[in-house]
Every structure is written in C-alpha cells, then in structure tokens.
Amino acid sequence: MRVPYAHVGPRKVPENLSDEQVLFLTDIFPTGYTGVLWGELKGGETVAIFGAGPVGSMSAKSAILHNARKVIVIDTQQYRLNQIKNITGCDTILWEDGKDVIRQIRDMTEGRGADVCIDAVGFEPDRNLLDRAKAVLNLEKGSVKVLEACMSAVRRGGIVSVLGVYPVNYDNFKLGQIFDKGITIKAGQCNVHAIIDDLMDHVQSGRVVLDDIITHRLSLTEVAKGYKIFDKKEDGCVKVVLDPWK
Amino acid sequence: MKAAVIHSPGNITCDTVDDPIIKDQNDIILRVTSTAICGSDLHMYSGGIPQARPMVMGHEFMGIVEEVGKNITSLRVGDRVVVPFPISCGSCFFVSTIFPPPANTAIPNITVRKEELLQKKEERFSDTQIFTEGTTADRRST
Numbered sequence: 001m002r003v004p005y006a007h008v009g010p011r012k013v014p015e016n017l018s019d020e021q022v023l024f025l026t027d028i029f030p031t032g033y034t035g036v037l038w039g040e041l042k043g044g045e046t047v048a049i050f051g052a053g054p055v056g057s058m059s060a061k062s063a064i065l066h067n068a069r070k071v072i073v074i075d076t077q078q079y080r081l082n083q084i085k086n087i088t089g090c091d092t093i094l095w096e097d098g099k100d101v102i103r104q105i106r107d108m109t110e111g112r113g114a115d116v117c118i119d120a121v122g123f124e125p126d127r128n129l130l131d132r133a134k135a136v137l138n139l140e141k142g143s144v145k146v147l148e149a150c151m152s153a154v155r156r157g158g159i160v161s162v163l164g165v166y167p168v169n170y171d172n173f174k175l176g177q178i179f180d181k182g183i184t185i186k187a188g189q190c191n192v193h194a195i196i197d198d199l200m201d202h203v204q205s206g207r208v209v210l211d212d213i214i215t216h217r218l219s220l221t222e223v224a225k226g227y228k229i230f231d232k233k234e235d236g237c238v239k240v241v242l243d244p245w246k
Numbered sequence: 247m248k249a250a251v252i253h254s255p256g257n258i259t260c261d262t263v264d265d266p267i268i269k270d271q272n273d274i275i276l277r278v279t280s281t282a283i284c285g286s287d288l289h290m291y292s293g294g295i296p297q298a299r300p301m302v303m304g305h306e307f308m309g310i311v312e313e314v315g316k317n318i319t320s321l322r323v324g325d326r327v328v329v330p331f332p333i334s335c336g337s338c339f340f341v342s343t344i345f346p347p348p349a350n351t352a353i354p355n356i357t358v359r360k361e362e363l364l365q366k367k368e369e370r371f372s373d374t375q376i377f378t379e380g381t382t383a384d385r386r387s388t
Contacts, residue, residue: 001247001307002266003329006274006318008336010311010327019280019308026306027284027331053285122285124294142294165286167295192330220281221260223250223303231288240283244248 011196014204020211020241024058025199029210031190032058032120033199035161036066038186039116043067046109048153050146051120052080052092054239055163057213059118060088065208072108074101074149076126079236087212097128105153113155121146122164141168151177162187213239219246249302255293258303271315276327278309284331305331 003010013022032055039047047063049056052075063071071090075081081092093104106113123142127135131143150160151174160183178185202208215238218226226240251261266275281304289295290303308328311321321327334341 001276001278001309002269003274003276004270004333005272005335006315007272007320008334009330009332010274010276010321010325011330012321013308013326013328015326022328023280023282023306023308025328025330026282026308028306030330055285122289124289124292165289165295167289189332192332193334196328196330220248220250223260223283224258226283227258227288227291230283230285231291242250242281242283244278244281 009193011200014200017204018211020214021203022200022210023241024054024210025192025196025203027190027192028054029058029062029199029208030192030195031055031163032060033062033065033195034190035059035118035120035163036062036068036116037195038161039063039118039159041066041068041116044069045115046070046072047116047118048072048074048105048114048150049118049120050074050095050150051118051164052077052084052238053120054213056118056120057084057087057238058210059120059163060084060090061208061210063116064088064090065202070108072105072114074105077233080233080238083213083215083238101149102152109155113158114153115155116159116161117150117154118161119146119150119164123166123168138170138172140170142166144170144173148174151181151183154181154183156181157183159184159186163190214241216240218242220244221246250304251300252290252297252303253300255291255296258291263302268313268315271317273315274311274318274321275313276307276309276329277312278307279326280309281307 036059045068047068049059052073056073060071060073072093073081073084073090074093074095076095078094081094084090085092093101095101125143125146127143131145135143147162154160203210215236218240220242223242226242229235229237230240247263247265248260249263250258252258284306287303290297311323311325311327314321314323
C-alpha cells in the first residue's frame, strides 16, 4: 500500500506491542476518545454513548479513562451491550422501538439527563418502517434519530459529540431544541495526528486495552464474509481484523 | 497485491490489483500486516455513501515499511508503523493553525516542480473526501 505524506502520518510501533494491541490507534480509538475530549470531562460526569459498536466501545473506555462517574451505553443489539458491559462495567440500555430510552437515561441522572451524549452511530441506524417512510416523505437519506435522541438525552447546557457519519443535510432538524436547552454540538472526523502519540502511551502503559473488542480474525480472502457478518450483526460480530498473509 | 475491492453495494471481493509504487518523494510503500473493517466502511457497503467506480477499501491498517521516498528521513525500510486514517499534508493552513503538527517529525522543506503541484492539488482534494482518505492503492474512486 502506498502511504502519501509519510513524513506526517505513520508512527513507529514499540517492539513489545503486537499488531492487535495498536491497530485501533489508526481510527476507532482516537475517534472514540475524541468524542470524550469534546465532552470536556473534568471527572464525575455521566456520559451516555449511543452505539455499542467499535467506536462506541472505544468511547466507553475513553470516558472511564477521563474519570466519568457513570457511563451508559445504548444499542439495539443485546450481545454488543453484553460485551461492553463485560469489558468496562458500564451501564447499558437496550434500544427497542417504543421503549423510552430517554426516560431511562433521565431516571439514571436525577431527572437532568446526561452531561455528555456521544452519537457513535450516524445516519444509518437500524430503521423501522416509520423511519423509512419519514425519509421518503422528507426526501432525506438515512435518519437523524440517534442524533435527536442525543439531544433529548443530554442535560441543559450539555454537550453532544457526533462521531457517527452524517454526509447529507436534513430539514426538520430540531434547531429549536438545541437553542432551548443550550446544547453544544461538536461533530466531525477525528484529528488522529494530534492525539495518537498520547494514546500510544496509554496503550503501552496498559492504562487501556483495545484488542478485547475483536470478535473475528479472518484472512483478507474472507473479506466478503467479514463485511457481511459485521453489517448484518451476525455471529456475535463486533470487530473484524483481517490478515492479508493468512 | 491483494486488495479488498468494492464493486457495488454488498459486493466486495479480494482481487489482485497493481502493486503500489512511489509516486511522490513523500510516499512510502507499506507491506500491510494487519487491517480491520470500520463501521464507516459499511456506508459504502450499504450504498448509503455511493461510489462511482470500484474502490479499494480500508483505512485502518499498519505494517512494515518496504520502500521510502527520497524526502522521508523519519522512517527506514523495515520500520513497523501504524498509520492514522486521515492522510494529512502536514503543512497547509488548517494543519498549521488548527491542528498541531506531530512533535517528533520535522516537516521537510521540499521544492516541488510545477507539474507536481497539480498532482498534489488533486491528491489533496481526493484525500479530503469522506472515507477515501486511506485509499492509497492505485485504484481509487475520486
């Protein structure tokens, strides 16, 4: 593979660390960590993370590194919630249609809502028929339902970090709610270069372990299977690592 | 080399594509030892972020340096490296004012020929497209 601007990006890896220990420094750990940095934690906060996939899991680890008092992870898949709960001891909420996730988060935060909400899902969450009908009616792609849930679940004056991808625009966006609650929203791709060296230190010192979310190790020749099980959430899949030489 | 190529939504195959070569003296060629599928890759897989033509997938990768461009002084053949997924030029307005440059590597002062400037401009544009940034194999979508 050709890597352009190689004077800027690549970081040497200490010999005592395996590939799997550092591979997620490329993207998902810095990305999950950035959601917590944007939340400006001082210690003692409640952080609600929507999405128990690879990035949400990394945000949960990062919130604990930043001394969050309570970390709540929300997902539609119980097996993914079980994994992150086993790894971090966080609280979890299963997102089911018709079930009031927001009320549960408020119940866990003395009615206020979470100090920080992190959207680690983006514009293609699991969608029901109603979500799909709404998208057609509004001539929109995907759904902003997770971002809207973040804005409802965050406390007044709280911060919403948007890590999940939103590549298009949405009308009917709840700007009124953002104004009413005084919410700060930070969004975008992670500036990996600015933090990767600090994060490498975290890994080397053992303050954080990254490879415990890997559920599948496949050969590059099995890439089609890897995408399928990751996309369809089959076989307990959370994170697929591929070995080009197997 | 082997590469995971998306041909259309839901259709990814492990193909043989042209081996990469140094195109710019700031390039390196990496022998990838480990890579991973990212949730953001699934937006191409679903068709949510459509691709105009086949593209080599993947932006979480690490490996061993096989070849270095002439300007690269911070890396040697045989070094084992992990690569941040955003490919950053390291010198533009945004990098120098908003994002600090990496502390451990000096930015070399490079004289660029005019014809290379055009290529660089195109490259920077494609590198800012969402999720084509790590696609440094020769077949790309933009």
